[in-house]
Amino acid sequence: MKPTFQLRYWNQINGWLLVLPAVFMISLFTHYPIVSNLFHSLFSMGTATRPEIFIGLENYKYLLDDDIFWKVLKNNFIYSLCTVPFSIGIALCMALLINRNIRGRSLVRMSFFTPTVLPMIAVANIWLFFYTPEYGLFDQIFGFFGGDSHNWLGNPDSALYCLIVMVIWKESGFFMVFYLAALQQLSPELKEAGLVEGSGSWYYFRRVTFPLLMPTTLFVTVNAVVNSFKLVDHLVIMTKGGPDNATSLLLYYIYENAFSFWDTSYAATLTVVLVLILAAITIFQFAVVEKRIHYQ
Amino acid sequence: MKNVRSGVQSLKILFLGVLLLSLSSFAAATELTMFYPVAVGGALTKLVDRLVQDFEAENPDISVKAIYSGNYSDTMTKAMTALKGGKPPHLSVILSTEIFTLIDNDAILPFDDLVTTAKEKKWLDSFYPALMENSRTGNKTWSIPFQRSTIVMYYNKDAFRKAGLDPEAPPATWDELIAMGSKLVTKNSAGKVTQWGLEIPSTGYPYWMFGALSRQNGEVLMNDGGTETYFDHPGVIQALDFWKDLGTKHGIMPKGTIEWGTLRTDFLEQKTAIMWHSTGNLTAVKKNASFDFGVAMLPAKKERGTPTGGGNFYIFKQTTAEERAAALKFVEWMTQPERTAQWSIGTGYLGTRADAYKTKELEAYVKDFPPAAVARDQLKYATAELSVHENGRVYKTLNDAIQSALTGAKTPEKALKDAQKQAERILKRYR
Numbered sequence: 001m002k003p004t005f006q007l008r009y010w011n012q013i014n015g016w017l018l019v020l021p022a023v024f025m026i027s028l029f030t031h032y033p034i035v036s037n038l039f040h041s042l043f044s045m046g047t048a049t050r051p052e053i054f055i056g057l058e059n060y061k062y063l064l065d066d067d068i069f070w071k072v073l074k075n076n077f078i079y080s081l082c083t084v085p086f087s088i089g090i091a092l093c094m095a096l097l098i099n100r101n102i103r104g105r106s107l108v109r110m111s112f113f114t115p116t117v118l119p120m121i122a123v124a125n126i127w128l129f130f131y132t133p134e135y136g137l138f139d140q141i142f143g144f145f146g147g148d149s150h151n152w153l154g155n156p157d158s159a160l161y162c163l164i165v166m167v168i169w170k171e172s173g174f175f176m177v178f179y180l181a182a183l184q185q186l187s188p189e190l191k192e193a194g195l196v197e198g199s200g201s202w203y204y205f206r207r208v209t210f211p212l213l214m215p216t217t218l219f220v221t222v223n224a225v226v227n228s229f230k231l232v233d234h235l236v237i238m239t240k241g242g243p244d245n246a247t248s249l250l251l252y253y254i255y256e257n258a259f260s261f262w263d264t265s266y267a268a269t270l271t272v273v274l275v276l277i278l279a280a281i282t283i284f285q286f287a288v289v290e291k292r293i294h295y296q
Numbered sequence: 297m298k299n300v301r302s303g304v305q306s307l308k309i310l311f312l313g314v315l316l317l318s319l320s321s322f323a324a325a326t327e328l329t330m331f332y333p334v335a336v337g338g339a340l341t342k343l344v345d346r347l348v349q350d351f352e353a354e355n356p357d358i359s360v361k362a363i364y365s366g367n368y369s370d371t372m373t374k375a376m377t378a379l380k381g382g383k384p385p386h387l388s389v390i391l392s393t394e395i396f397t398l399i400d401n402d403a404i405l406p407f408d409d410l411v412t413t414a415k416e417k418k419w420l421d422s423f424y425p426a427l428m429e430n431s432r433t434g435n436k437t438w439s440i441p442f443q444r445s446t447i448v449m450y451y452n453k454d455a456f457r458k459a460g461l462d463p464e465a466p467p468a469t470w471d472e473l474i475a476m477g478s479k480l481v482t483k484n485s486a487g488k489v490t491q492w493g494l495e496i497p498s499t500g501y502p503y504w505m506f507g508a509l510s511r512q513n514g515e516v517l518m519n520d521g522g523t524e525t526y527f528d529h530p531g532v533i534q535a536l537d538f539w540k541d542l543g544t545k546h547g548i549m550p551k552g553t554i555e556w557g558t559l560r561t562d563f564l565e566q567k568t569a570i571m572w573h574s575t576g577n578l579t580a581v582k583k584n585a586s587f588d589f590g591v592a593m594l595p596a597k598k599e600r601g602t603p604t605g606g607g608n609f610y611i612f613k614q615t616t617a618e619e620r621a622a623a624l625k626f627v628e629w630m631t632q633p634e635r636t637a638q639w640s641i642g643t644g645y646l647g648t649r650a651d652a653y654k655t656k657e658l659e660a661y662v663k664d665f666p667p668a669a670v671a672r673d674q675l676k677y678a679t680a681e682l683s684v685h686e687n688g689r690v691y692k693t694l695n696d697a698i699q700s701a702l703t704g705a706k707t708p709e710k711a712l713k714d715a716q717k718q719a720e721r722i723l724k725r726y727r
Contacts, residue, residue, distance in 0.1 A: 048402035050725075068696075132558050133550060134490075134567045148488055154499075154552030156703045242499055243553040244700035259373045260688035262397070 034275060041269040045262070052265065059269040069270065071245050072253045075160055079249060080228040082164045087171040088220055092213075094172065095179035096205075116173040124237035127166045128153075131238075153239055156246035163234060163247055171227065175220045182216040183209075214293040218285065225281055229274065250274055325359040326622040331388040332362060332443075333371035333607060335576065343642045351629050358622045368607065369688075372397075379403050379612070386615050387623045389607040392430035393683035395438050396522045400685060404610045406436035410624050419628060423649050424672075427604055429680035433521070439608035440627050441648040443639075445574045446602045446671045446678055447508050449595070450581060453588040455480055455491065455569040466570075466592040470512070470538060473570075473595050477548030480569035493548030495568040496539065500556030502698040503682050503691050504605055505572060508594055509535040511601025511679050517694075522684040523726045527694060528716040536701050536708035538597075543702065552703055574605060575671035578644025582665070591667035593674045600677040606645065637661075646671050684719075685726040693718045 041059055046052030063069055098109050115123065130137040131152040139149050152162045186209065194204045232252040235241055241248030241256070248256075251274065258267035334340045341364050348362045365371040368391045378384045384403065398404045411417050420437055427441040453463035459479040467473040477493030484490050496505050507517055515531040518524060526532060542549040563571040564584050572594065581589065594602050609627045611620060629635065633651045637658035640647040647653050653662065653672065662669045684690050697715035701708040 047400040049400050128555075128557065132555070132561075134562070135565055143488070146486060149550075151550055151552040151554075154550070154554060154703070156705060240499060242695070242699050243703050244696050244705055246703075256688075256692065259377070260369060260692070261686060262376060262401070262688070 037268045037271050037275070040265055041272050043265045045265050047262070059266055062266070063269055063273070068245055068248070068253065072241075072248045072250050075246070075248060076229065076250045078160060079164060079167075080225060082161075083167050083171065083228050084221065084224040087168045088175055088217070088224055090168065090172040091175035091220070092179050092217075094176045095183055098176075099180060099183045112176055113173045115170045116177075118170075120170070120231070120233040121237060123166070123170055124234035127234075128238050131162055153247075154243060156243050159239060159243065159247045163238065166234065167228075167231065171224065175224065178216050178220055179213065182213050186212055211294055215295055218289060218293055221289075222282065222285055225285075226278065229278060250277075325357055326618050328358065328360045328387060328619065328623055328626060329385040330360055330362050330626075331365040331371050331375055331385050331390075333365055333368045333389060335367050335574070335606075340643055343639070347630065347635065347639070351626060354629070355625065358625065360626060371607075372688075375612075376401070376403075379614070382614075384612045384614050386619050387609060387611045387627065389442055390439075390610055391681075392439055392441070392444070392604075392606065392608040393681050393687055395430060395433060395683060396685045397687050398610060399433075399438065403612055404438055405613050405615075405620070406438050407440065407611070407624075408436050410611065410620055416624075416628070419631075422651070423631075424646075424675050426675045426678040427646070427648055430604065430683055431608060439610045440631055442607055442609050442631065443576070443643075444604060444606040444608075444646045444648055445576045446604055446646070446674050447505065447572050447594060448575045448578075448602075448670050448674065449570060449572055449592045450563060450577070451570045451590050451592065452563070452566060453590050455566065455587075458482075459569075463588070463590065466590060467595050468593075469595050470597045474542075474546050474548065477542070477570065478546060481548055489550075491566060492550055492568040494542060494570040494572075495549055495554050495559055495562055496542070496572045497556040497559045498553040498699060498702050501605075502553075503694045504603060506535065506539070506694065506698055507603035507679070507682055508572070508601060509539055511603065511677075512594065512597045512599065513538075514598040516679055517682045518684050520680075523723050525682075525684060525690065525694075525716060525719040525723065527697070527712045527719060533709050533712050535597075536698065536712060539698075540701050540708055544704070553699055576606065576643055576645050578667060578671075579642065580644070582644075582667075591670045593670060593677070600674070602674055602678055603681040604675075604678050605681050640668070644668070644671075646675070684723060686722050689722055690719050693722070 042054060042056060043052040044055045044058070094112050098105055098112065102108070133139055133149050133151045133154070136152075138152065143149065150158070153159050190208055190212075191204070194208060199207070229249075229251060232249050232255070235247060235249065235252045239247045241252050250270065254267050254270045254274065257263045257270060332344055344362055344364075348360050352359055363385075365374045365388075371388065372390055372394055375385060375388050375390060379401065390398070407420060411420060420440075423441050427444050428437070431437055431439045431441065449466060451466050456463040456466075456476075459476075459482075461476055461479060467476045473494065480491065480493040481489060482491040498505070503517075510517055510532050513531045513535045515526065515529055515535065517526055517532065543551040559568075559571055559573060560577055560581065562568050563573075564581065564586070566587065575591075578591065593600055609630070611623045611627070615623065630639075631648060633647075633649060633655050634657070636647050636649060636652040637655040639645060640652065640658060641661050647658055652658055653669070658668075682691070682694070693715045697706075697711040700706045701711040705711075706714070
């Protein structure tokens with residue numbers, strides 16, 4: 001009796017020791033910052049000559065009145081709702097396309113993947129000129145067909161969608177790689193079985209391939225959603241959140257508050273909101289969506 | 297015997313070592329770190345590197361590490377982040393308007409506390425007074441003008457000729473600007489605009505351009521103490537009305553916002569006949585223009601006017617006495633008439649002091665290329681650039697208001713009244 005107990009006891013200790021480094025790192029770089037953020041959001045903005053003071057929920061009250069906050073939040077939801085499904089859909093199509101034996105496959109693969117390799121800042125600079133009125137690429141194409149010139153990024157109605165198109169272009173290639181890997185894992189016997197049973201290719205995709213890709217889809221979706229809140233580099237180059245906050249996103253607004261206005265406490269308040277949103281989405285994805293997924 | 301000898305030997309070695317050490321500490325250079333921004337592109341970094349090298353050659357006991365740090369706001373961000381991390385640079389070129397923010401953060405030293413000799417004190421007064429407006433508050437001088445500019449009007453003389461206008465008489469008033477602008481707009485057979493009359497950039501630094509329009513209408517945007525703004529004054533609202541009308545009513549400028557970063561290319565590609573831009577672009581335009589161009593002062597409504605702009609030298613507080621002295625020496629060296637002339641020729645930025653224009657190089661350059669003197673001549677109409685406490689936040693408020701008016705989301709009056717209300721809320725606690 002006694003030795004078994006001891007063994008189990010030691011197993012416990014052993015297990016804890018093994019996860020300790022990871023727990024330590026995660027607490028240091030994830031949990032501690034979240035708690036410290038929450039703490040700082042309860043103080044006023046401080047400078048060297050005016051130290052910060054405890055103001056309770058004042059920052060949160062201001063947040064509710066802050067028109068810019070609501071605007072960037074709305075922008076961010078539009079941005080997520082457009083970029084996530086489209087980039088995943090396109091990624092899946094591209095993966096299916098280049099999973100077959102087509103001529104020039106490696107060339108196509110490379111060209112699909114290239115946007116992902118380019119740094120976001122470089123991409124933003126290139127697309128800034130694509131969108132330039134009059135002599136930019138898009139206006140030249142439109143002009144060739146007799147279209148009028150557009151002030152793509154200077155018009156609040158179109159600016160956000162211009163950025164969305166660019167981000168989809170940039171992101172799809174990355175997600176394609178995951179789908180491609182998953183497709184190559186599928187066993188060819190299934191395909192053969194499908195052929196024997198006489199299933200059409202759309203039917204086969206709908207009932208076999210797509211369900212088997214669901215674990216990848218979940219993974220890619222989580223990443224895409226997180227990215228849609230995380231990726232703001234292009235704003236710095238292309239619009240600075242303008243015109244009149246039409247393209248500003250939550251993280252960029254946090255950056256502005258923290259590093260242009262030096263109002264770190266309000267930035268902390270906004271960060272708390274961001275963390276809550278991301279936590280809610282992730283919990284939903286894992287708790288609800290994952291239950292419907294079939295793992296092989 | 298053997299033991300004694302080795303004892304003496306080790307003493308000798310010790311002595312030599314100490315001697316070497318003390319010598320090396322004599323020769324050890326004071327190391328300075330400087331951040332500097334480039335706002336208009338071009339080969340400015342090379343010029344800064346050359347100037348720094350020349351300085352180091354003349355002052356072997358000081359070494360300067362000049363770090364290119366992005367545009368003006370990037371540089372401020374970098375310097376402030378370094379400050380909060382406990383390791384600010386020793387000196388930096390930062391927008392002259394960040395003075396209040398830097399003072400509020402206890403980041404910088406006034407130059408009055410650093411200068412000692414009578415000659416140095418005189419040096420503080422050797423710059424154009426208009427350029428010092430953003431450097432002084434509370435009777436102290438907190439920064440030294442370096443990379444300074446005004447807004448000037450670049451115009452395409454060939455386009456003026458084609459439109460039947462006199463290329464030597466650019467618009468001098470708002471009415472002339474509209475009249476000439478309409479003539480300069482060209483359209484193709486399909487009625488599509490191929491060349492605009494005028495472009496005023498409205499991203500990046502819209503508050504700066506707006507400072508010019510307001511000044512021309514006889515208004516300023518803030519008080520000297522940086523605690524009050526006047527965005528809702530009737531004259532200021534009129535200025536924004538005018539800016540908006542250029543696109544919507546008069547049709548001489550594209551509607552919506554105009555990108556700061558691509559404006560110079562627009563002008564060089566002849567997509568616009570006139571642009572308002574920093575004089576810091578002059579050398580780049582001169583090098584790349586394939587057509588005959590001119591530079592003029594901005595036009596007047598009630599009077600001519602432009603804000604000054606650009607970056608100044610600041611010395612940070614977290615420095616030792618030697619580092620401060622070395623930094624002061626460097627700043628003094630960089631702002632000598634000859635250096636200033638060299639900088640002005642290389643970039644198009646202003647010579648920051650009158651005697652720079654008396655140097656042989658700059659005198660010859662201006663004679664050969666008169667546009668180089670426009671920004672200087674315009675200084676007598678110049679006013680301070682918008683500069684208040686919590687500058688970043690107030691800038692954003694005004695920039696958003698300008699953009700919302702230009703894109704038609706709000707009327708200029710509503711936009712500016714809202715902005716004023718927000719600025720009030722921000723600045724109240726500094727009064």
